[in-house]
Amino acid sequence: MDYEISAEHLGFCYGNKEVLKNINLKIKEGSFISIIGPNGSGKSTLLKTLSGFLKPQRGAVLIGEENLKELSQREISKRLSMVPQNILLEFDFKVKDIVLMGRHPYIKRLKGETPEDIKIVEKAMRYTNILEFSDRLYNELSGGEKQRVILAQALAQQPRVLLLDEPISHLDLQHQVEILDLIKRMSMEEGLASIAVLHDLNMASAYSDHIVMLKAGEIFCEGEPEKVLTAENIAHVFNTDVTVSKNPVTGKTYIYPISTIPKKKRDTKIHIICGGGSGSKLIKELADNGFTVSTGVLNIGDSDWAASKEYELDVAEETPFLNITQKAYEKNLELALAAYCIVLMPIYFSKANIRNLELLTEKQLKDKKIYILGDRDFEKRDYTGGEARSLYKGLKKQLNVIQLEEYELIEALLKADEGNE
Structure with a gap:
């Protein structure tokens, strides 16, 4: 099996604090992977290390057979796209110009974009259903529309790997489903290896092919959602009691939190x-x-x-x-x-x-x-x-x-x- 991206014995420290410990991952093309864990478990740090934004002190990140640290930033950007948690822009741009920024790794100095670049950008905008407001200013858009613009920009990079840091954290339920549907479709139809940090365990269950559960910078467990999302694992990692069952419509694992507020007990x-x-x-x-x-x-x-x-x-x-x-x-x-x-x-x-x-x-x-x-x-x-x-x-x-x-x-x-x- 050829893997799009893998981590081998990955370790990262902020100063003397060890944040990631001996991370080993293999992620294949066309798959949707969720990284879950409590705050401080190393989720965002792992994503930034996989992207090359942070340099690991130990181990390596490979895209295919290539070691990330041996590639230039331009070459990394041709293979991998990162969608950050914060999608606010200091300066306002038209939507089509933001998507065109995804072609930066391919545009040669002083020559500008080519007709082929424009064609790829339009295809990305059509795919993410934002072509109709291509001339609108980014900061006029809703949260869900902004997220689709950033995904179109990522798609315009033509990456093999898509990394997403909490892509639905500031969206209402309708737009959460819309964005995760889009990411899942991009994975399946475009063959991307999509890796997302998610807080909502039920969304992770519904969309993921594979889940990585982190605790204190280490992989506590990983595998298919039903293997990872057990009441025992969640209690151990999140320190929260839950009831786990199957969604009768989708067959996916579904999690119900159990309230711990003490109540007066009545005999009635x-x-x-x-x-x-x-x-x-x-x-x-x-x-x-x-x-x-x-x-x-x-x-x-x-x-x-x-x-x-x-x-x-x-x-x-x-x-x-x-x-x-x-x-x-x-x-x-x-x-x-x-x-x-x-x-x-x-x-x-x-x-x-x-x-x-x-x-x-x-x-x-x-x-x-x-x-x-x-x-x-x-x-x-x-x-x-x-x-x-x-x-x-x-x-x-x-x-x-x-x-x-x-x-x-x-x-x-x-x-x-x-x-x-």
Whole structure:
């Protein structure tokens, strides 16, 4: 296997402080690599050393078979492009002029750019979808547009290696996805070896072919995202407890942080029937008030399922797009029977989840308080052809069913808990 860039026994010190220790990496063309780690672990220093901006005291950086330290800066720039964390420019330029700066390593002194240079610049601008504002001033652009301009400049260099220092750190979610999509596409279609320092572990998981996890200047572990992003590794390196699961849509590893704020523990148990984000706020409020909460039946990957995992709740779960199975139904019933009361949130009902409504009519739960929140517009939430509506009408006639607003529910539960103390 030929590698675009590799590091061999790399070491770097700032004065007497050793920042990088015996780094060994091999990165092939067409791959997207993320470097992750806590602040101070050496991520940016590693990137700057790979770029040649910093000279290592030990070891070597190779591009192909060539040692970086034996190449001139012009030759390095033909092989490697660095996108810095700070993309602010002191002087304002037109977008097309900034992209043209990427051709600097190829432009001969006193001769200026050639028609071929202009052609390459236009191709880079078209590829990054910035051709339409090529005559606008850089500092008039949004953060996402600026990042695309800098990526176009890097692409105009025609490098084999693209290094990016926190390319999405100052962008909103839409532009984070847009930029990482673009970088991934550049890697796949242009054959670049792209290496990015990322703070967002879920973004690293979603886009990376390979992840390098640093701790105190050393490679703690590296490999495919599912191998690196384990709860044990994250706890050891980031000193943070997380829950790790699979995104049901993409199959990628997904990480949920676990809050460490101490809470008053209450004996009262609450079971919530929710889904689609209807229960996330209540889950947080009840958990923050110290109640023992359970949920179900929720599809794996649902936002209420994610909130349940974040707060380490007991949850009856089901595979997405399947009707609730008997196993999930029995788990849901078990949690409901163990609770002081059950709360039904204003969820949408289909054939897939109607058994959540059927559960509340079980004779075993006839002495259990059932609170209905958000009773309005049930007809609009019924996608069962009226079956759910019929069950719901019967449910509301039960003596153990109480209709409340959410703020009333919290007050009622706090009073009930205090009465049990």
